[in-house]
Amino acid sequence: MSTHDHNDVVVHADGETTPARFENPGLHEHTPRQADVDPRVTKRVERQVLALFTASIIGTIVVVWAYFALPPGETASSMRTSNIVLGVGLAVCLLGIGIGGNYFIKVLMSNREYTEERHAQRSSDETREVAVQMLQDGAQDSGLTRRKALVGAGVTALALFPLSILVPLLGNVGSDWNVRKFKHTMWKKGMRLHTDPTNRPIRAADVTIGDVWHVIPEGLEELEHGKLDEKAKAVVLLVRLDPRDLRSDQSPEGETWSHDGIVAYSKICTHVGCPVALYEQQTHHLLCPCHQSTFDVADGCKVVFGPAKRPLPQLPITVDDEGYLVAQSDFTEPIGPTFWERATK
Template identity: 85%
Template sequence: MSTPHDHNRDVAVHGDGHGELPARFENPGLHEHTPRQADVDPRTSKRVERQVLALFTLSILGTIAVIWAYFALPPGETVGSMRVSNLVLGLGLAVCLLGIGIGGNYYIKVLMSNREYVEERHELRSSDETREIAVQMLKDGGEDSGLTRRGALVGAGVTALALFPLSILVPLIGNVGEDWNVRKFKHTMWKKGTRLHTDPTNRPIKASDVTIGDVWHVIPEGLNELEHGMLDEKAKAIVLLVRLDPRDIKSDQSPAGETWGHEGIVAYSKVCTHVGCPVALYEQQTHHLLCPCHQSTFDVADSCKVVFGPAKRPLPQLPITVDDEGYLVAQSDFAEPIGPSFWERATK
């Protein structure tokens, strides 16, 4: 009987020290190959080939639709035009990817050879003869895959793969000349004397109409009268108005000590300082304001400072007061840029 340290014999000792087991087992070899229907029936093979060809062609058409929609259906200034543009672009991209993915997967599973081959290990540097054999094996594999006999299918697949990147590159290239002036985020429509109106009914708000615990979605007066750029201005100027018990407010002053609220009524930008999602989930008992995208949480009673989540700075506060008629008006624009932080976020 050999010992555990005897490496010269092809036997091994049991863990309990009794009996012997062979250290090597006979190679069972490959399992018997089972041909698929497409391997034995030419009609099935042709039918699958036509189906894959149709899927690749559909992908090509999807890419063309994306490029056409990008130029022919710009988002425009209305919600309806944006919805149509995004819908066509999304469907086109879906058709591109699904056509390539399903067609390629179907071809591999049904038409390409599914035989298993074994190549014995050899030295890293093969002989010239072995290399010639390997090259011939690659050629035979290409022939076995059917690619050399299915020119139309190969052409459609290559064309689909070649055109698909255009559905991503064209919109990117088209945005090269767009307006990237981030300084526009430093100013909004709010200015001294601008009344606070309800969103979307566009009614002015009296301070007496706002009770403790109320939450109002607010836009600046005159927003709906803009002919162009209304959506852009609204995206920057949206405000959430909340009335708290004045005794619960920890801080309601600017860095210079000015009061920015009115009898417990405070107004803050709805644009999250993390990535710009609309912050609108208010918890009355804790006075916390939650962003639904990434759960950044702000304390309305304490200048909307961040109490949880990835946001790095408080929501900008809109200074408000009342006019002679008792309507809520802005004292000025936001004192700092709204929205996420960016590389030129200076307050002046």
């Protein structure tokens, strides 16, 4: 409980007093910036902002040009070149607008504070005239009317920027959006496991406990079209453990999917599709370097840590009459990250 006394203070129940009202401290004293007092600094900043907006315009032009002139193609080098040019162009486009606009606002536009007493919602005609004049004065104070080159460059950069997104987006209209192709790979029954990148068949007797082999399907090099796409889906990591350490190497139907401690799992992380290839022999853990999802090779590559939600799909393997490792079938579930159609059937 509190009461007011004649000195316009509040007296609390515990005897403490506080002022009932506080004096308005007013606005802080304005400290002029260097650009406010030195015309040379102002001109230098104007040139810098103009250069940033111009860089943004050039970045947008580069993105549009690269989209048509540098298609990804079928080779790793062409994909890398296309992605680098598109990425750098888009970065310059966005950074030019962001840094240039921020620099313009903080250095060139007025930073004075203004206050206005609250009044009735419907102002008088005289007040409205004053408000319009204040807006005009504010525009004049901001320098927008005097810096037409900067305004033109900024508006042009903002107007062209959407092209860096719309051109690739509209260019992909009608493209192949069939996600069923991700449900199956080129692995099939009896297909031998080959080393990556030397492309040699793998004999089971050559794989010792603790070994880790990077594997591709037999016949991959013979493909004329789509070789990179098929490899991206079908890459496998082969590991040999002591059979006594395996806690899970069977299908849900009870079929054995390993051979004498040798297991094969998809290298494509079920989080966002990064290559999983860091194996720790002591714990039998497999680590994805992108976001640290960790899988237990000894227990069906189940997730033990990280953002991944599904185990790595296992490739059922066995040996043929010559002792070479072969696939029993394709993966029985889709590889890689989750998409909107997960079922394999």
